[in-house]
Amino acid sequence: MTKADKYQPSEKGQAFLDTVNNGKYDRQIITGMKKFMEGNAPEDMKSFYTTVELQAISDLKGTAKDVEARMPVKITRHYFELAKDSKPIQVLVKASPKETYDLDGAADPGKQMDYSPVEGLIHKYELGLIYVASTCSAHCRFCYREELIARKEVERPDGTVAPKGLAQIREIVDYIQDHNAKVQANGGRHPETGREKLREILMSGGDPMVLSNRNIAAWWSALAEAGIESIRLGTKELAFFPNRFDPSFFDMMDKFHSNYPGTKIRLMVHFNHPDEFLLKDADGDYIENPQGGLEWHPDTRRAVEELKRRNWLNIDNQAPIIADINNDPDALRIMQRELKQNGVENHYFFCGRDIVGHKAFNVPIEEAWRILNESQKGLSGVETHARLSITHYKGKTEVSAVTSDPLPGVAGAENGFVVMKLLRGAADAPDRGKVTLLGRNPDAIWFSGYDDRVLFDEAGLFTNARKTTDAEAVQKAS
Amino acid sequence: MTFVVVENCIKCKHTDCVDVCPVDCFHEGPNFLVIDPDECIDCDLCVPECPVDAIYAEDEVPADQRQFIELNAELAAIWPVISQQIDSPEDADEWDGVADKLALLER
Incomplete structure (x- = not known):
């Protein structure tokens, strides 16, 4: 990118940026399996993988079932400390040959x-x-952005193939302003x-x-200066390294708020399991807080x-329900x-x-619904705001209900049925609230x-035609 | 593996990378930065910080820049560690993207 292409902050933006300080963070990250394999991990982390586990992962190195090539391996000291006493967290963060069986x-x-213009x-x-x-x-390990993290080649609608690139401020601001104008x-x-109008941006990654x-x-x-009213920031850092939220970060946030009070921040955090933030006693039980x-x-x-x-600012949690991590109603x-x-x-469970490799992680849809529903029994109304969502390329879809009773007179519903509801169409809003009914398949x-x-498919989740993309629509129109 | 600073850092030297490095593996010369391959933990945090896209994973270094892999190791052994961001050279922007800056490297 040349200098001319680079985003130049406004005078106000620059004045704000000049007051922002960077913190320094001691995450003590271990990347890759090499340090564990060669015995160079810190002393107390050496036993995180057993020799049998290391051998199994090592045997796959360089093959089509290479676990590290599918998804790079990485852990912080903080998360390691949590993982030591938690099987679910170990499953979340430890590489396993299971990931590439299928x-x-x-x-x-x-x-x-x-949808990428x-x-x-x-x-x-x-x-x-x-x-x-x-x-x-x-x-x-279950990351659904593994193609981005592992920098894999992805096919675009025009047939070209390249790794997903990162957003650049200038290009994004230009797009927002052009679209909104x-x-x-x-x-x-x-x-x-x-x-x-584009009024909300979700910063993600990574x-x-x-x-x-x-x-x-x-x-x-x-x-904010491009007219965005709320900025969501998707992060798992509260679980991986909560000390990233340090005085220098809060100082930046406060200065941002005083400079741009009209643009709200929404933190979308990611806890999968209470072991990621609760302390446990020697018996592995959570500890009562005397203050409640x-x-x-x-x-x-x-x-x-x-x-x-x-x-x-708002903080909302959203997390997938993953096998052997949080497919546990009591934990949820x-x-x-x-x-x-x-x-x-509590926003969404997914x-x-x-x-690629999802069979090692995914819980059947109907089972995920049962787990979440079970977990919400005994909670009060305000504690049960979370819905189970499944992301169809046509939009965000809720798995609303699963029944076991037959629907009289409807062929295919002898074992009950599944109700899905389109929450937001990916392309446009009018499809919201449309419903799809499916015969049961506990293995799906x-x-x-x-x-x-x-x-019944009012929501159109099972029609074959892929939605025409913006680029294609524009091409057709011109 | 390690990450490697390549040619476009020369005379730009923005040092944004230095602030995010969790292990202080950047070393500073007069007009260039290098990464100590023995200290680098491949965490990838510095790559998005570089305003001139001059940091690559070792196995993704462009073919015409591969000599920088050895150069990083060599200079990291000599140059002092830098762990806090400093002001960029005043003309840094003018040097972004200029070709053949290696000849201008000061040791």
């Missing part, structure tokens, strides 16, 4: 490239998702795509919290309390209760996507498991 899956789940931007709904980093502090000039709808304060601040001020609820890890508690002190019940109690809203882990038992 490599079935899609390189670009959700067909994101269909600019490199590093996915424009769905009235929301733009931008990839701002291609790494995290540690790596979830056209929407405004056309009475609230984009003349070609029919979409509404984890934006691996970036420096200044880099995050540069994005925030540029987005359970004892949190002090670093995580401090980070969440500091965040909650700022009444202009404790997690939802503790999060809500401490000011973190069904796993059909990433993706939409394809229901191809032969669609009872």
Whole structure:
């Protein structure tokens, strides 16, 4: 990128950025299996993998079933400390040969490239998702952005193949301004795509919290000045390294808020399991907090309390339900209760996507619904805001209900049925609320498991035609 | 593996990378930075910070820049560690993208 292409902050933006300081973070990251294999890991971490486990992973090195090539391996010291006493966390972060037993899956789940008008931007709904980093502090083995993290080649709608690139401030700001100008000039709808104003941007990756304060601040001020009303930041850093939320970060946030009070920050955090933030006693039980609820890890508690002190930001948790990690109603019940109690809203639980290797991680859709429903028994209404979502390329879909009773007179519903509801169409809003009914298939882990038992498809989740992309629509129109 | 600073850093030397490095593996010369391959933990945090895209994973270094792999190792052994960001050279932007800067490397 040449100098001329680079985004130049406004005078106001630059004045804000000049006040931002970067922190220094001691994450003590271990990347890759090499240090474990060669015995060079820190003394207390050496036994994290058994020799049998290391041998099995080593045997796959360089083959089509290479575990590290599928998804790079990475852990922080903080997460290692949590993992020592937690089987679910070990499953989340430890590489395993199981991941590549069956490599079935899609390189670009959700067909994101269909919705990517600019490199590093996915424009769905009235929301733009931008990839701002291609790494995290540690790596979830079930990561559904493994193609980005491992920098795999992805096919675009035009047939070209290349790794997914990261968003650049200049290009994103130009796109937002151009889109919103056209929407405004056309009475609230984009003349070609029919979409509404872009008013929300989700910063994702990778984890934006691996970036420096200044880099995050540069994005925030540029987005605010482009007219974005709320910025979501998707992060697992509260689990991987809560001390990233340090005084220098809060100082930056506060200065951002005083400079741009109209642009709200929404932190989308990612806890899969209460072991990621609760302390345990010698018997492995959570510890009662004499002041109510359970004892949190002090670093995580401090980070969440500091965040909650700022009444202009929201914190929402969303997490997939993954086999052997959190397919456990009791764990999810404790997690939802503790999060809500401490000011973190429970937003979505997700069904796993059909990433390459997904068979090692995914819980069948109907089972995921049962687990979440079970977990919400005994919770109060405000603690049960989370819904089970499955991301169809046509949009965000809720798995609303699963019944075991037959639907009288309807062929295919003898064993009961599944209700799915489109929450947000990926291309446009009007499809919201449309419903699809499916005959039961307890083994289904993706939409394809229901191809032969669609009872009713108002939402259009099972029509074959892939939605025309913006680029194609524009091409056709011109 | 390690990450490697390549030619486009020469005379740009923005040092944004230095702030995010969790192991202080950047070493500073008069007009260039290098990564100590023995200290680098491949965490990837510095790559998105570089304003001039001058940091690559060792196995992704462009073919015409491969000599920088050895150069990083060699200079890291001589140059002092830098662990906090400093001001960029005043003319840094003018040197971004200029070809054949290796001849201008000061040791």
